[in-house]
Amino acid sequence: MRREETLEEMVARRNKRLKSLFSRNGVNVRLVGDDQKPAVIMDESVVLSCYVKNFDLHFTKEPFSDEIVRTVKLKHEPEITRYEIQEVIESCKHRPVYRIILKDTELFLVGYNYLNSEDSVGRYPVFAKHKPKVYFDKSYAEKVAVNLQDDGYEIEII
Numbered sequence: 001m002r003r004e005e006t007l008e009e010m011v012a013r014r015n016k017r018l019k020s021l022f023s024r025n026g027v028n029v030r031l032v033g034d035d036q037k038p039a040v041i042m043d044e045s046v047v048l049s050c051y052v053k054n055f056d057l058h059f060t061k062e063p064f065s066d067e068i069v070r071t072v073k074l075k076h077e078p079e080i081t082r083y084e085i086q087e088v089i090e091s092c093k094h095r096p097v098y099r100i101i102l103k104d105t106e107l108f109l110v111g112y113n114y115l116n117s118e119d120s121v122g123r124y125p126v127f128a129k130h131k132p133k134v135y136f137d138k139s140y141a142e143k144v145a146v147n148l149q150d151d152g153y154e155i156e157i158i
Contacts, residue, residue: 022085042094098158109125
């Protein structure tokens with residue numbers, strides 16, 4: 001007898017199909033945030049105007065809009081062509097994301113380490129080439145940048 005799939009397993013399966021839909025159609029995406037309601041970041045530069053509900057991917061006309069332009073069922077073999085996915089992405093308005101980079105390098109802020117993992121004492125930034133921390137709000141990214149500059153890091157927001 002097959003055991004019942006947990007919510008976490010179902011969400012993981014759905015998100016795997018979501019990523020696969022884009023990658024098999026030549027679109028570079030990364031899912032960030034809450035696994036149940038992930039933000040879809042394309043080319044580390046914009047958050048796509050779309051959301052997943054159950055196994056449906058809904059593209060919306062613009063950020064935070066209720067106007068659905070196209071819905072794609074996240075089946076094992078989704079019924080959408082590379083051309084159609086490009087077309088729907090181009091027809092929607094997307095939000096930019098902001099990243100913090102060390103000046104004159106290709107290293108992005110990716111997170112933080114702590115001298116003591118029990119609390120935030122001794123927090124220091126970690127920079128790497130891949131999977132940068134993305135900020136949806138430029139003013140928040142600017143606050144983080146100021147704190148890093150105060151600590152002596154030469155950084156910029158891109």
